[in-house]
Amino acid sequence: MVKAGRVLAAALLALIGTTATAPGAATAPRHGAPAAARTTAAAVAGTARAGTLPSPWSGTWEAAPSGTAPALPGAAVRNVVRLSVGGTLLRVRVSNRLGTAPLALGAVTVALRRGTGPDAVPGTMRTATFGGLPTADVPPGSDVVSDPLPLVVPAAADLLVTVHTPGDSGPATNHRTALRTSYVAPQGAGRAADVDGSAYTATTSRWYYVTGVDVLGSGGAGSVVAFGDSLTDGTGSTPDADHRWPDRLAERLGPQRLGVLNAGIAGNRLLRDGTGPSALSRLDSDALSRAGARALIVFEGINDINGKPQADDVRDFEAAYRTIVTRAHALGIRVVGATLTPYGGHGGFTAAREDLRQRINAFIRTGGAFDAVVDFDAAVRDPADPQRIRPAYDPGDHLHFNDAGMRALADAIDLGALG
Numbered sequence: 001m002v003k004a005g006r007v008l009a010a011a012l013l014a015l016i017g018t019t020a021t022a023p024g025a026a027t028a029p030r031h032g033a034p035a036a037a038r039t040t041a042a043a044v045a046g047t048a049r050a051g052t053l054p055s056p057w058s059g060t061w062e063a064a065p066s067g068t069a070p071a072l073p074g075a076a077v078r079n080v081v082r083l084s085v086g087g088t089l090l091r092v093r094v095s096n097r098l099g100t101a102p103l104a105l106g107a108v109t110v111a112l113r114r115g116t117g118p119d120a121v122p123g124t125m126r127t128a129t130f131g132g133l134p135t136a137d138v139p140p141g142s143d144v145v146s147d148p149l150p151l152v153v154p155a156a157a158d159l160l161v162t163v164h165t166p167g168d169s170g171p172a173t174n175h176r177t178a179l180r181t182s183y184v185a186p187q188g189a190g191r192a193a194d195v196d197g198s199a200y201t202a203t204t205s206r207w208y209y210v211t212g213v214d215v216l217g218s219g220g221a222g223s224v225v226a227f228g229d230s231l232t233d234g235t236g237s238t239p240d241a242d243h244r245w246p247d248r249l250a251e252r253l254g255p256q257r258l259g260v261l262n263a264g265i266a267g268n269r270l271l272r273d274g275t276g277p278s279a280l281s282r283l284d285s286d287a288l289s290r291a292g293a294r295a296l297i298v299f300e301g302i303n304d305i306n307g308k309p310q311a312d313d314v315r316d317f318e319a320a321y322r323t324i325v326t327r328a329h330a331l332g333i334r335v336v337g338a339t340l341t342p343y344g345g346h347g348g349f350t351a352a353r354e355d356l357r358q359r360i361n362a363f364i365r366t367g368g369a370f371d372a373v374v375d376f377d378a379a380v381r382d383p384a385d386p387q388r389i390r391p392a393y394d395p396g397d398h399l400h401f402n403d404a405g406m407r408a409l410a411d412a413i414d415l416g417a418l419g
Contacts, residue, residue, distance in 0.1 A: 062261035068171035076188025087215025101170035113158035118197025155255030222292035223259035228299035232264025236400030248410030337370035344387030345398035372417035379412035
């Protein structure tokens with residue numbers, strides 16, 4: 001079985017290399033990376049552009065880089081991620097996009113998770129390679145994608161993606177609001193391929209370095225990217241339960257349809273950098289270049305209204321939304337605009353900000369910028385007080401959504417609008 005999978009993987013390399021990011025090659029540096037990173041041979045990009053063949057891969061999981069955390073030199077981090085669709089080959093994306101020094105990867109492994117802890121299902125452990133090698137150096141400002149790995153993974157499976165970093169590579173690119181418990185082996189040398197997770201004695205609530213998983217052979221038709229802030233990232237939903245609205249959307253789509261990628265970052269803004277780069281500046285790296293992306297749901301803007309400095313000109317929002325649509329359409333990607341949800345009762349609420357939200361929503365609904373619209377506002381607002389969300393959906397802060405609210409958002413999406 002494994003030998004046959006290797007033959008299949010090798011046979012697909014020629015096709016794969018002509019489409020999306022080439023396995024084993026780092027993507028182009030993002031967000032003002034140092035010049036050295038931009039000129040290194042390892043940073044040659046293979047990102048799909050208009051006019052190229054569609055990627056045969058489907059994205060099945062994503063976590064957008066949201067910041068950095070202190071490095072864990074010598075440790076192995078066993079990241080737990082929930083796949084949306086399955087396949088017979090997979091590849092993983094490891095990121096040093098927000099780092100300041102080369103990231104040395106001592107070992108990267110993947111395996112299906114057994115139970116609810118750090119143990120792997122026997123027989124599923126695979127060691128990732130990058131250009132045929134089991135180690136790699138990732139330049140600052142860059143991502144690297146592994147070679148294809150033969151492993152049959154079902155939809156809605158928990159995958160363990162373990163990253164061992166032998167030394168201190170500086171600030172670690174991570175996703176802060178994972179809402180998932182992952183595991184750390186403090187003495188990680190030689191532990192990345194452990195099936196028994198007993199060496200993983202510490203836990204973390206962040207995803208370290210790993211920002212994507214793609215699959216091939218699922219029979220699926222690509223992926224949809226959920227692009228947003230904490231409302232998409234899942235704040236307010238139950239940790240370790242995968243009840244964010246993109247998770248619920250994946251359940252609705254079923255295992256044989258589109259993969260769902262969560263590109264939400266808590267605190268993210270449409271127009272300005274904040275927690276992570278702004279939506280406009282991260283659009284390519286977190287959405288448009290993702291494997292098999294065919295639809296984009298844009299749910300961004302509440303932090304621009306509510307943040308400091310506040311954005312208060314509806315024309316700036318209109319221009320940003322139109323820019324996102326234009327850039328997506330250039331790659332054949334449909335864009336669904338989501339109306340901004342109420343937050344009356346929250347500490348940042350004012351009548352002027354509510355008026356701006358209403359004007360933005362009027363543009364999203366009737367401005368003709370998007371291929372389709374999902375009216376999240378209508379789905380969750382309180383009929384008795386439309387400036388607030390329904391009490392049944394409110395985790396208590398009057399802004400985010402509990403599990404029931406997340407389900408209501410997902411249920412509001414017309415699956416036919418995703419193409």
